[in-house]
Amino acid sequence: xxxxxxxxxxxxxxxxxxxxxxxxxxxxxxxxxxxxxxxxxxxxxxxxxxxxxxxxxxxxxxxxxxxxxxxxxxxxxxxxxxxxxxxxxxxxxxxxxxxxxxxxxxxxxxxxxxxxxxxxxxxxxxx
Amino acid sequence: xxxxxxxxxxxxxxxxxxxxxxxxxxxxxxxxxxxxxxxxxxxxxxxxxxxxxxxxxxxxxxxxxxxxxxxxxxxxxxxxxxxxxxxxxxxxxxxxxxxxxxxxxxxxxxxxxxxxxxxxxxxxxxxxxxxxxxxxxxxxxxxxxxxxxxxxxxxxxxxxxxxxxxxxxxxxxxxxxxxxxxxxxxxxxxxxxxxxxxxxxxxxxxxxxxxxxxxxxxxxxxxxxxxxxxxxxxxxxxxxxxxxxxxxxxxxxxxxxxxxxxxxxxxxxxxxxxxxxxxxxxxxxxxxxxxxxxxxxxxxxxxxxxxxxxxxxxxxxxxxxxxxxxxxxxxxxxxxxxxxxxxxxxxxxxxxx
Amino acid sequence: xxxxxxxxxxxxxxxxxxxxxxxxxxxxxxxxxxxxxxxxxxxxxxxxxxxxxxxxxxxxxxxxxxxxxxxxxxxxxxxxxxxxxxxxxxxxxxxxxxxxxxxxxxxxxxxxxxxxxxxxxxxxxxxxxxxxxxxxxxxxxxxxxxxxxxxxxxxxxxxxxxxxxxxxxxxxxxxxxxxxxxxxxxxx
Numbered sequence: 263x264x265x266x267x268x269x270x271x272x273x274x275x276x277x278x279x280x281x282x283x284x285x286x287x288x289x290x291x292x293x294x295x296x297x298x299x300x301x302x303x304x305x306x307x308x309x310x311x312x313x314x315x316x317x318x319x320x321x322x323x324x325x326x327x328x329x330x331x332x333x334x335x336x337x338x339x340x341x342x343x344x345x346x347x348x349x350x351x352x353x354x355x356x357x358x359x360x361x362x363x364x365x366x367x368x369x370x371x372x373x374x375x376x377x378x379x380x381x382x383x384x385x386x387x388x389x
Numbered sequence: 390x391x392x393x394x395x396x397x398x399x400x401x402x403x404x405x406x407x408x409x410x411x412x413x414x415x416x417x418x419x420x421x422x423x424x425x426x427x428x429x430x431x432x433x434x435x436x437x438x439x440x441x442x443x444x445x446x447x448x449x450x451x452x453x454x455x456x457x458x459x460x461x462x463x464x465x466x467x468x469x470x471x472x473x474x475x476x477x478x479x480x481x482x483x484x485x486x487x488x489x490x491x492x493x494x495x496x497x498x499x500x501x502x503x504x505x506x507x508x509x510x511x512x513x514x515x516x517x518x519x520x521x522x523x524x525x526x527x528x529x530x531x532x533x534x535x536x537x538x539x540x541x542x543x544x545x546x547x548x549x550x551x552x553x554x555x556x557x558x559x560x561x562x563x564x565x566x567x568x569x570x571x572x573x574x575x576x577x578x579x580x581x582x583x584x585x586x587x588x589x590x591x592x593x594x595x596x597x598x599x600x601x602x603x604x605x606x607x608x609x610x611x612x613x614x615x616x617x618x619x620x621x622x623x624x625x626x627x628x629x630x631x632x633x634x635x636x637x638x639x640x641x642x643x644x645x646x647x648x649x650x651x652x653x654x655x656x657x658x659x660x661x662x663x664x665x666x667x668x669x670x671x672x673x674x675x676x677x678x679x680x681x682x683x684x685x686x687x688x689x690x691x692x693x694x695x696x697x698x699x700x701x702x703x704x705x706x707x708x709x710x711x712x713x714x715x716x717x718x719x720x721x722x723x724x725x726x727x728x729x730x731x732x733x734x735x736x737x738x739x740x741x742x
Numbered sequence: 743x744x745x746x747x748x749x750x751x752x753x754x755x756x757x758x759x760x761x762x763x764x765x766x767x768x769x770x771x772x773x774x775x776x777x778x779x780x781x782x783x784x785x786x787x788x789x790x791x792x793x794x795x796x797x798x799x800x801x802x803x804x805x806x807x808x809x810x811x812x813x814x815x816x817x818x819x820x821x822x823x824x825x826x827x828x829x830x831x832x833x834x835x836x837x838x839x840x841x842x843x844x845x846x847x848x849x850x851x852x853x854x855x856x857x858x859x860x861x862x863x864x865x866x867x868x869x870x871x872x873x874x875x876x877x878x879x880x881x882x883x884x885x886x887x888x889x890x891x892x893x894x895x896x897x898x899x900x901x902x903x904x905x906x907x908x909x910x911x912x913x914x915x916x917x918x919x920x921x922x923x924x925x926x927x928x929x930x
Binding site for chain 1: 402406410431432433436437438440442528594596599600601603607613614615616617618623624625626627630638639640642645648675
């Protein structure tokens with residue numbers, strides 16, 4: 263083991279620790295969270311990257327309306343709802359930041375956000 | 390066992406290494422946390438999902454709250470369903486009788502008539518009866534009969550709406566209903582930006598049901614990047630992005646409000662000359678213009694006009710650009726956007742006009 | 743410049759190593775690698791570069807690298823991949839050359855290979871930062887150093903074994919620089 267070798271090993275150790283530090287600072291790259299709101303009220307915020315077991319949850323939206331949400335790691339969808347057009351159910355799974363599912367009759371909205379604001383994603387989508 | 394010189398060399402190298410790492414760590418930390426975190430607030434207003442993002446300071450929340458309040462104010466004036474609104478009162482008043490309206494309403498109506506004139510009636514604020522007849526967006530949409538459509542069509546025409554901006558009065562000259570839905574949201578965007586600016590917010594994005602208005606300079610100095618919705622994918626997925634420094638983007642598409650009957654899709658953007666949903670092979674038109682009101686009105690007008698005519702207009706009007714997504718999976722981008730536009734989806738072919 | 747027998751032999755070796763490098767490059771595309779950062783690759787083609795440094799003069803090694811980048815980008819990868827390969831490859835070959843010639847007392851064989859891999863990654867990162875215009879991309883450097891060390895280590899072990907075997911074949915041993923062999927292959 264020569265001295266240069268030791269220098270190289272030292273460099274690797276330093277780099278590895280820096281990598282850990284940076285990773286903690288920036289959050290994991292796939293961190294997406296879902297914000298579920300009815301009207302102006304945020305009912306729930308779910309960190310999709312931290313979901314281990316898939317589950318479903320029902321949200322009552324007033325006037326007898328309801329939407330059933332299914333959550334899996336990294337994705338979410340409305341699996342059942344009693345709104346007339348069923349547009350939200352038909353959308354299926356969403357998993358990327360800025361995607362959203364809207365049920366207008368129930369004023370029920372699921373929006374996905376990402377922790378990263380590195381200027382590489384959009385400031386808005388015109389639809 | 391090392392000579393003195395080698396020892397000094399090694400010490401120097403070690404020191405340099407430590408300094409390098411420290412500097413790198415400092416810059417890394419700065420790069421990640423310096424970016425001013427934007428303040429975002431979302432809610433429901435004007436019957437749609439609204440999201441306001443501002444880069445400001447402590448007063449951000451108060452300013453954004455005022456922004457929402459302004460949207461509600463405008464809705465209270467132009468809604469066709471709220472009983473006390475100016476539009477409701479005008480639609481319920483007898484024909485030929487003037488009705489007092491607020492300044493906002495008068496301004497909106499005057500602008501609407503002007504847009505109708507500019508687009509030869511493709512945009513028309515007098516299509517209210519159509520909207521009611523078809524019932525799109527309500528629980529009971531239906532396909533009206535030809536006679537019903539002809540009857541409702543009779544009163545349609547922007548010349549039949551008279552507005553007096555000085556006396557703040559408006560009057561119907563024929564049997565039609567006023568509907569400002571295709572221009573109100575864009576106007577509201579502009580108004581919100583005014584409110585935010587007045588309260589000291591220097592930069593931000595207003596997203597009112599897909600009508601987007603940006604203002605100011607982003608903290609990192611770059612342009613605002615706006616995605617254009619993919620008509621065939623879930624909301625938030627886009628076919629491409631444009632980088633703009635300021636202005637507004639509005640999109641009219643057949644995928645927002647629609648219903649199916651006997652296998653045919655009926656959407657909510659009517660051709661004011663036929664009374665039926667416009668069918669010119671266009672799935673969506675996005676307009677980029679200096680103000681939200683322009684973008685909103687023109688996106689509707691262009692959707693009705695179809696590809697050829699709308700690009701005629703775009704070429705005539707310098708400050709207006711457009712992106713069209715057609716039914717045969719093409720994306721046509723006006724030449725003024727060639728540098729700012731970036732394609733993102735592999736399912737479409739892209740062209741510039 | 744008249745082709746001396748030695749020169750011709752070197753060109754032959756170059757061609758052989760070029761072919762080997764290309765095959766390794768294609769093979770490594772098939773092997774799935776966890777993509778923790780942009781540009782994480784096995785870098786197996788460095789085996790060819792490293793062996794080349796032991797039996798070819800430095801300029802010919804550069805030729806080897808440039809040709810390999812050119813051909814592999816033609817086979818699929820496009821212009822962008824060419825720049826990534828060539829900058830990384832030239833930088834890494836140069837760094838390894840310097841380490842071999844001047845650092846024989848300080849570095850062992852595997853370290854040289856690790857250095858080569860690290861410099862290769864840094865070169866690719868530099869190209870990426872120019873292409874994307876985002877200096878922010880250097881934030882990936884620590885991760886790349888770690889992954890580069892791992893791949894450099896693997897490449898180093900493989901090259902060491904191969905070289906030792908090759909050098910012991912009587913017919914082949916004259917091709918290799920005896921200086922380098924002595925300093926790097928048979929001490930430990």
